[in-house]
Amino acid sequence: MMIGEERILAKNLIQEIFRISSKEINLMEFCGGHTVAILKQGIRQLLPGHVHLLSGPGCPVCVTATGDIDNIIQLSGYRDVITATFGDLIRVPGSKSSLQKSRAEGNDIRVVYSALEALDIARQNPGKRVVMVGIGFETTAPTVAASVLQAEREGIKNYLVHSLHKLTPPVMKALLDSGDVKLDGIICPGHVSTVIGARPYEFIPQNYGIACAITGFEPLDILEGIHMLVRQIESGTPTVEIAYRRAVRPEGNLKALDLMNKVFTVGSAWWRGIGEVPGSGLKLREEYRAFDAATVFQLTPQDAAEPAGCLCGEILRAVKTPLDCPLFRKKCNPEQPVGPCMVSAEGACSAYYLYGESDG
Numbered sequence: 001m002m003i004g005e006e007r008i009l010a011k012n013l014i015q016e017i018f019r020i021s022s023k024e025i026n027l028m029e030f031c032g033g034h035t036v037a038i039l040k041q042g043i044r045q046l047l048p049g050h051v052h053l054l055s056g057p058g059c060p061v062c063v064t065a066t067g068d069i070d071n072i073i074q075l076s077g078y079r080d081v082i083t084a085t086f087g088d089l090i091r092v093p094g095s096k097s098s099l100q101k102s103r104a105e106g107n108d109i110r111v112v113y114s115a116l117e118a119l120d121i122a123r124q125n126p127g128k129r130v131v132m133v134g135i136g137f138e139t140t141a142p143t144v145a146a147s148v149l150q151a152e153r154e155g156i157k158n159y160l161v162h163s164l165h166k167l168t169p170p171v172m173k174a175l176l177d178s179g180d181v182k183l184d185g186i187i188c189p190g191h192v193s194t195v196i197g198a199r200p201y202e203f204i205p206q207n208y209g210i211a212c213a214i215t216g217f218e219p220l221d222i223l224e225g226i227h228m229l230v231r232q233i234e235s236g237t238p239t240v241e242i243a244y245r246r247a248v249r250p251e252g253n254l255k256a257l258d259l260m261n262k263v264f265t266v267g268s269a270w271w272r273g274i275g276e277v278p279g280s281g282l283k284l285r286e287e288y289r290a291f292d293a294a295t296v297f298q299l300t301p302q303d304a305a306e307p308a309g310c311l312c313g314e315i316l317r318a319v320k321t322p323l324d325c326p327l328f329r330k331k332c333n334p335e336q337p338v339g340p341c342m343v344s345a346e347g348a349c350s351a352y353y354l355y356g357e358s359d360g
């Protein structure tokens, strides 16, 4: 909720967006956190009808491929394994089961809030192997890297990481190369950018002529980001601007980047709805192989069918919205989700469901 001065600033930004925007403009908010904030705050309704906001693939739980979920479920079935994962993932359906069902069958699956919590479980259970499922973008990867380094320092041998971490700029490139969706501007993710900074997005205006603005999650941040994008687009001068200056520096967080680069190397990753994107994932480096669940348990990406009728793949590519899905609000709802976009708190379907987005 905005108060006093913020309200005036927001009003001025909206007036300015109306004044300078003259044509159809497609902006994609990459991050699921932005999708939620935009819908919750009713920001779409404040903009001119020709400025469209499309939801992108920036929900880590949603983009985790079904085959990878199947692997984690299989892993959770080993008698000596404790699987540690972030909350939303537990309810995401795999092709035959889910982690929730696996837990109901008696397997030891713990929901953790950080990788260090998983490391603690490993300390307390020396007779078990604890596998931390590393999902998330550049935001969570440094803390998972820190947990591996800590395990190494302490000589903890029963802690492993299954890295499904994904990188933002390479998948943005894959989306733009696919030509599936015509974009004029991208609202770049706030939290990811606190780690990677602004520079990794520079190829977008330079090679694709598409505007970029990094924003935070408050209504004013988002409106300022949209204003920056519209101004760049209307003046024909696409670049990368930062509307989240209190948290993002152009060079990013060098300490976090160092941590990430020390433990991980770049590899291929599978994305739901997008497929395999070279250079868009993080794998443990050779020297940390002993901590790598993929190596120890010989996990390889599997091909797996998407839930029948679910459009999450298309929604993550911004070519469809939840309103296009015939299952939305009918067979699929937060209590009985069919696909991950309804499970995750950052999923577009869950946000549309909770905040009442309708056609028009």
Ligand code: SF4
Residues within 6 Å of the ligand: 309, 310, 311, 312, 315, 322, 325, 326, 327, 328, 329, 332, 333, 337, 338, 339, 340, 341, 342, 343, 349
């Ligand atoms: Fe999938 Fe449900 Fe979203 Fe449809 S509403 S795309 S079934 S998660």
